Amino acid sequence: MEEQEEMKKVTIYTDGACSGNPGPGGWAAILTHITKDGEYIEKVVSGGKKGTTNNCMELQAVVAAFECLKHPSKVHLVSDSKYVIDGLSKGWAKNWRAHGWVKSDKKTAANKELWERLLELTEKHEVTYEWVRGHAQNAYNNRCDQLAVEESKKYKE
Numbered sequence: 001m002e003e004q005e006e007m008k009k010v011t012i013y014t015d016g017a018c019s020g021n022p023g024p025g026g027w028a029a030i031l032t033h034i035t036k037d038g039e040y041i042e043k044v045v046s047g048g049k050k051g052t053t054n055n056c057m058e059l060q061a062v063v064a065a066f067e068c069l070k071h072p073s074k075v076h077l078v079s080d081s082k083y084v085i086d087g088l089s090k091g092w093a094k095n096w097r098a099h100g101w102v103k104s105d106k107k108t109a110a111n112k113e114l115w116e117r118l119l120e121l122t123e124k125h126e127v128t129y130e131w132v133r134g135h136a137q138n139a140y141n142n143r144c145d146q147l148a149v150e151e152s153k154k155y156k157e
Helices: 054-067 082-089 092-098 112-122 139-153
Strands: 008-018 023-034 040-052 073-079 126-131
Touching: 008 054, 008 139, 023 054, 023 139, 040 054, 040 139, 054 073, 054 082, 054 112, 054 139, 073 082, 073 139, 082 092, 082 112, 082 126, 092 112
Parallel strands: 008 073, 073 126
Antiparallel strands: 008 023, 023 040
C-alpha cells in the first residue's frame, strides 16, 4: 500500500490598504512554510490598483496567496480583516453564493468575483482562520500592512 504524503502546512498572513475608500489601494501576503528538512520558506506577494476599496484589497491579498499554493495544504490564514475572516469562517460567503449573492438583508454582496474565486481556491485546502488586531503585535501582519501601503502609493494620482 502506498504511503499518502502528508499535507504541507502553510501559514498565510495578509493585509489590504486603501487611501480613501474608494481610492488607490494595495495588498500584500506572506506565506510561510517549514519543510520536512526544517528549512524555513517565506514567499511574499503584493500588488495594487487605482480606484478600489479596502475590502477589495483585503480579499485580493487572500486570493493571491491561495493562488500560490500548487497542492492541497493545511492552511492557517491570519488576517486583521473581520470581513475576510468572518466571511470565510462563519460561512457568510458560501451562504451568499448559495442565495445568488444576495445577503440576509436582501442587499447584493459586494466583491462577488473575488469571493467566488476565493471560495473556489479554499475548497481545495484544509483551512483554519485567525483574526488579529491590525497595527498590533503580529510582526507578519505589520509587514503586510507596510507592503500594502507601499503598493497603494504606486497608484496615487
